[in-house]
């Protein structure tokens with residue numbers, strides 16, 4: 703099972719991705735988590751990515767593509783994986799498709815879009831700022847991340863729709879309600 707999770711920042715990709723990863727016993731791969739770990743560790747990747755992350759911009763494609771390519775080659779990702787936060791633009795989606803082909807792996811099965819209204823997104827990101835203290839959950843950065851999502855990531859819905867892989871799930875309600883919907887679109 704090879705899944706892409708789509709949705710604005712704060713739409714629940716991380717949470718639902720983790721639940722799905724536990725239920726299906728396949729890894730969740732989050733480029734955001736990988737980049738934050740690299741920033742914390744002070745690696746070259748982290749140093750390169752940090753200025754983009756703190757301002758809510760997309761990090762350069764080669765950086766995130768490198769992370770995904772390396773991770774997909776690991777044994778635990780061979781039976782399947784859940785991508786959280788990648789692809790983030792059409793270029794990355796095309797590279798992902800080509801990468802799977804090149805590695806002789808089956809294509810993405812489904813792109814699950816967690817749909818949440820902008821106002822709810824802003825509310826959640828403010829809450830997360832208080833709870834987790836993420837540097838990019840600040841008012842102006844939040845706004846910018848939503849703009850970036852709408853401009854660069856939202857077009858991916860059409861990309862996966864054209865491949866007949868897009869399923870949209872309302873991302874509101876309790877975690878269990880949302881997760882039931884996620885499971886039902888996969889069955």
Ligand code: AMP
Nearest residue numbers: 733734754755759760761766787788790
């Ligand atoms: P996330 O945790 O997925 O919201 O990602 C946090 C930040 O990491 C984003 O605002 C970007 O700066 C960067 N990032 C994560 N994934 C990607 C990606 N696929 N392409 C470019 N930048 C990314």
